[in-house]
Amino acid sequence: MLARKATALLFAALVAAAPSCRKAPGGGHSVESMTVSMAGSTSVMPFTEKLAEMFMIQNPSHVINVQAGGSSAGIQACLTGTVTIGMSSRELNAAEKTLKEIVICWDGIVVVVNSENPVRSLSIEQVRDIYSGKTTNWKELGWIDRGIDAVTREEGSGTRGAFEELVMKKVEISDAIMVQDSNGSVKEVVASDPYAIGFLSLGMIDNRVAPVKIDGVDPTVANIKKKAYRIVRPFLYLTNGEPPPAAKFFIDYVLSKQGQEILRKEGLIPANE
Amino acid sequence: MNDNRAILKDRVVRVLLAGFAVSSILFLFLIFAFIFIEGLPLFYKAGVGKIILGMKWAPTRGHFGIFPMIVSSFMVTVGALVIGGPIGLACATYLAEYAGRKRKLFLKPALELLAGIPSVVYGFLGVIYIVPVVRTVFGGSGFSLLATSIVLGVMIMPTVISISYDSLMSVPRSYREGSFAMGATKWQTVFRVVIPAARSGILAGFILGMGRAIGETMAVIMLAGNALKIPAGPLDSLRTLTSNIALELAYASGDHRLGLFSTGIVLLVIIMILNYIANFVIKRKVIR
Amino acid sequence: MRINPRLVDRWSGWSLNVLTWFAVGILAVIVVVIFVKGIANVDLGFILKYPEDMGRHGGIFPSIIGTLLLVALSLVFATPLGIGTAIFLTEYTKATRFTTILRFGVESLAGIPSIIYGLFGFIFFVIKLDMGWSLISGALTMTIMILPTIIRTAEEAIKSVPRNFRMVSFSLGATRWETTIRVVLPSAAPGILTGIMLSVGRAVGETAAVIFTMGSSLRLPTSLMDSGRTMAVHFYILAREGISMGNAYATALVLVASILGINILAYYIMNRVISRYS
Numbered sequence: 001m002l003a004r005k006a007t008a009l010l011f012a013a014l015v016a017a018a019p020s021c022r023k024a025p026g027g028g029h030s031v032e033s034m035t036v037s038m039a040g041s042t043s044v045m046p047f048t049e050k051l052a053e054m055f056m057i058q059n060p061s062h063v064i065n066v067q068a069g070g071s072s073a074g075i076q077a078c079l080t081g082t083v084t085i086g087m088s089s090r091e092l093n094a095a096e097k098t099l100k101e102i103v104i105c106w107d108g109i110v111v112v113v114n115s116e117n118p119v120r121s122l123s124i125e126q127v128r129d130i131y132s133g134k135t136t137n138w139k140e141l142g143w144i145d146r147g148i149d150a151v152t153r154e155e156g157s158g159t160r161g162a163f164e165e166l167v168m169k170k171v172e173i174s175d176a177i178m179v180q181d182s183n184g185s186v187k188e189v190v191a192s193d194p195y196a197i198g199f200l201s202l203g204m205i206d207n208r209v210a211p212v213k214i215d216g217v218d219p220t221v222a223n224i225k226k227k228a229y230r231i232v233r234p235f236l237y238l239t240n241g242e243p244p245p246a247a248k249f250f251i252d253y254v255l256s257k258q259g260q261e262i263l264r265k266e267g268l269i270p271a272n273e
Numbered sequence: 274m275n276d277n278r279a280i281l282k283d284r285v286v287r288v289l290l291a292g293f294a295v296s297s298i299l300f301l302f303l304i305f306a307f308i309f310i311e312g313l314p315l316f317y318k319a320g321v322g323k324i325i326l327g328m329k330w331a332p333t334r335g336h337f338g339i340f341p342m343i344v345s346s347f348m349v350t351v352g353a354l355v356i357g358g359p360i361g362l363a364c365a366t367y368l369a370e371y372a373g374r375k376r377k378l379f380l381k382p383a384l385e386l387l388a389g390i391p392s393v394v395y396g397f398l399g400v401i402y403i404v405p406v407v408r409t410v411f412g413g414s415g416f417s418l419l420a421t422s423i424v425l426g427v428m429i430m431p432t433v434i435s436i437s438y439d440s441l442m443s444v445p446r447s448y449r450e451g452s453f454a455m456g457a458t459k460w461q462t463v464f465r466v467v468i469p470a471a472r473s474g475i476l477a478g479f480i481l482g483m484g485r486a487i488g489e490t491m492a493v494i495m496l497a498g499n500a501l502k503i504p505a506g507p508l509d510s511l512r513t514l515t516s517n518i519a520l521e522l523a524y525a526s527g528d529h530r531l532g533l534f535s536t537g538i539v540l541l542v543i544i545m546i547l548n549y550i551a552n553f554v555i556k557r558k559v560i561r
Numbered sequence: 562m563r564i565n566p567r568l569v570d571r572w573s574g575w576s577l578n579v580l581t582w583f584a585v586g587i588l589a590v591i592v593v594v595i596f597v598k599g600i601a602n603v604d605l606g607f608i609l610k611y612p613e614d615m616g617r618h619g620g621i622f623p624s625i626i627g628t629l630l631l632v633a634l635s636l637v638f639a640t641p642l643g644i645g646t647a648i649f650l651t652e653y654t655k656a657t658r659f660t661t662i663l664r665f666g667v668e669s670l671a672g673i674p675s676i677i678y679g680l681f682g683f684i685f686f687v688i689k690l691d692m693g694w695s696l697i698s699g700a701l702t703m704t705i706m707i708l709p710t711i712i713r714t715a716e717e718a719i720k721s722v723p724r725n726f727r728m729v730s731f732s733l734g735a736t737r738w739e740t741t742i743r744v745v746l747p748s749a750a751p752g753i754l755t756g757i758m759l760s761v762g763r764a765v766g767e768t769a770a771v772i773f774t775m776g777s778s779l780r781l782p783t784s785l786m787d788s789g790r791t792m793a794v795h796f797y798i799l800a801r802e803g804i805s806m807g808n809a810y811a812t813a814l815v816l817v818a819s820i821l822g823i824n825i826l827a828y829y830i831m832n833r834v835i836s837r838y839s
Contacts, residue, residue, distance in 0.1 A: 037693065037788070039776075049615050049779065065778040065788050067694055068798075072524030082693055149414035154499075155333060156524030175329075175341075178416055178510045179499035181520050184802025191803065192405065193414050208803075283736040287653055293645030294663060297712065300642075300705050301666040304673070304681045311684070364584050367577040380585060382828050387588045389824045391766030391793050394813050397800040398591060427587055434584075458570035481672070488674025490769045491797065515676045515769075522683060522773060530684070537680050544672050552668075 036247045039067040040074015040087030041158045042182040043107065043201040044235045047266055048087060054262060055253050064250060068182060071158025075099065078238045084247045086238035089158030089201070090165075099238040104254050106269040108202035109163055109231045110219040112187070112209040116194040119143050121213040127167055130197060133174030138195060150177045151189050151198035159183065162233035163199050203267045224269055235268070308541060312534030324535055330501055330517070332529040339536055341503040345418075345511035346487050346543075348504065349497070352422025353429050353486040358479050360426070361433030362468075365475075368434070369441035370463050381438070388431035396495035399424035404496065413508035416498030422507075424492055429482035436481060440474020441467060473554045480551040484544050490515040514540045592817065599814030602807045608815070612779055616795065617805045621812055623781040627696075627789035628819075630782060631775060632764050634700035635707060636757065642704070643711030644753060650712075651719045652741050670709040675769040678706050682774035694776025694788040702774045703767070707760035714756025718749035751830050758827035762820050768793045792816040
């Protein structure tokens with residue numbers, strides 16, 4: 001019938017128009033190749049935003065779009081070409097190694113508790129036991145008789161991945177543990193619940209939460225540089241092959257003295273230290 | 274001659290509108306089709322039973338069990354209904370049977386405005402005000418079934434109120450007058466005559482409220498704690514089907530992503546069943 | 562021992578009253594809390610400035626624009642599609658299998674959770690169609706979301722136009738289309754408008770579907786392919802990450818005020834319809 005033919009045509013037109021909305025390869029539109037899209041780790045993202053803010057002030061024709069989503073999300077988005085630069089806070093696994101990795105800085109993972117919590121020093125085994133579900137009450141650790149409200153990150157988180165590799169080793173994190181999907185939300189939970197414990201990026205520590213010594217070592221930048229504090233992971237920028245010029249310009253800025261100084265001020269460890 | 278042009282125009286318009294209508298269908302069905310097409314293969318691959326009844330969700334390691342999340346979704350829904358249902362019904366009853374015209378004019382829209390508040394705002398306020406209270410008064414971390422149920426209960430109240438109100442109002446006046454004529458008090462009339470007469474509509478309202486609760490995502494992510502185990506009590510943390518999709522969507526790939534579509538299918542099926550039951554319940558009333 | 566029915570009567574009436582005011586009270590508390598805590602940070606600067614330091618300082622201008630653009634674009638797609646479909650269903654066809662299928666589709670989409678739209682939109686538009694996190698991905702997803710509501714309310718509004726209107730128009734020699742556009746639609750306009758505004762209210766408050774399709778970039782979206790935030794998304798991120806409680810409340814204030822404003826406007830229009838036909 002005529003109506004059916006007409007509608008088929010309409011739909012075909014719509015479908016045909018869709019591909020023209022596709023992003024040009026490399027993440028920028030062909031008109032404005034000064035746009036760089038980035039996505040990934042919630043640990044890396046706030047610092048990337050800061051770098052981007054500074055960068056865009058100095059280079060007003062450039063635009064950097066930053067999304068969060070978690071390290072695995074960033075890696076995925078980079079692999080599929082959805083973004084130009086992926087951000088990761090963990091090492092890549094074998095399947096992901098096809099991406100080009102650039103270390104922009106180093107970051108420690110800090111175990112934190114609420115400021116009302118007097119327990120400020122734990123051994124790595126104790127942390128492992130908390131997260132595996134073996135230790136469930138604060139009284140086992142010398143505090144009051146109250147359940148431990150442990151918080152972890154979601155499975156795709158780079159922070160969690162690094163935590164599992166460096167702290168949990170082969171032990172699984174228990175199913176009964178609460179999950180939050182960003183550094184910020186973990187910090188919020190620990191800051192508001194006196195009986196909570198969580199792990200965060202060192203660069204995000206502020207006076208709302210209290211860091212915990214691991215095996216007697218304070219999680220500080222100095223101790224990381226001394227290699228005394230070992231729970232450290234790289235912040236990576238990932239590109240699918242060589243980065244396009246606009247992206248490279250930004251990456252060079254991040255690796256430059258100015259960029260690294262910004263990161264250092266934030267509590268991260270510059271790439272070459 | 275003018276006539277012919279008008280008729281031609283009419284025909285052209287008819288085709289155009291048909292085109293719009295079909296495009297609408299296609300868009301609408303696109304979403305169903307896509308979710309089902311993407312999600313069904315995993316059911317074949319991993320086995321329907323293993324997915325729906327499986328207890329472990331670790332998709333990167335081949336475990337796709339969503340049973341704990343199905344249970345959690347239901348618990349949160351029932352909890353919301355326990356809190357929002359009776360209060361909602363009470364409000365609807367007051368509005369329909371007791372409130373004068375002026376009050377009704379003010380109260381009804383006010384209660385409906387509750388539906389306009391975004392779920393993220395509910396979640397936020399719940400985290401700031403309800404979670405700490407649950408933690409201090411009852412124990413646990415506060416990110417719990419209880420806190421989630423309370424907030425969701427408030428969120429589904431407008432749905433329950435709206436539908437219950439409509440069904441109460443559609444009870445014929447003669448029912449009430451007959452009851453008064455026999456000497457019943459207002460409450461006796463309302464409680465023993467009007468509400469039972471409206472019960473299928475009220476039930477439908479409850480069911481649709483359930484549908485709303487089970488589909489809620491943002492508030493639940495903020496309030497429920499997202500632990501993967503079946504909650505042993507109202508103070509335990511839990512993860513619903515919706516939260517699971519939202520937490521893992523951004524980075525899931527391969528089978529993991531298919532697992533999320535399978536979760537989506539289960540959600541869709543549950544909600545469609547609820548919608549169907551609600552419609553069925555209402556239709557029964559009309560026939561009667 | 563039987564309790565005096567008169568006592569029960571008075572007591573029950575009173576408790577229903579209390580419960581209802583309690584429920585309204587919840588709304589009042591929500592609005593008041595957001596207002597009181599948010600007003601400190603809301604000023605002209607807040608609305609017009611860009612966010613600084615991830616939103617810790619500065620304003621929410623890009624998210625306001627992002628919200629407007631997303632909603633406007635979605636309406637551009639959904640309104641003609643939705644009203645056209647409604648007109649077709651009511652004016653141009655009888656009940657056939659085609660219309661039953663269409664109605665079934667519209668009804669089924671009624672209760673779909675927003676995360677499903679997010680799941681669909683993310684995989685289909687952002688990834689498979691390679692549109693990335695963008696206004697267009699968000700708008701297309703949002704269109705599908707509000708389409709059922711627009712179709713349904715438009716259909717009801719059109720159906721409630723009295724038959725004589727059409728009869729008179731036909732008897733004067735007008736074609737169906739002329740009748741539709743000159744007689745039926747103008748009468749149904751307030752009802753249709755209400756439906757559209759309610760959809761807008763919903764779209765403005767939507768988060769799950771938007772964050773996965775339009776993304777969460779802090780920049781001002783300047784093209785269809787740009788990512789951006791809506792107020793709801795910005796609020797969610799501020800609140801969750803604890804970036805700034807003050808700004809979170811302020812954003813919530815602007816957000817809730819907009820939605821309440823839209824809803825109240827919709828009521829006003831709807832009341833005019835009711836008073837016109839009763």
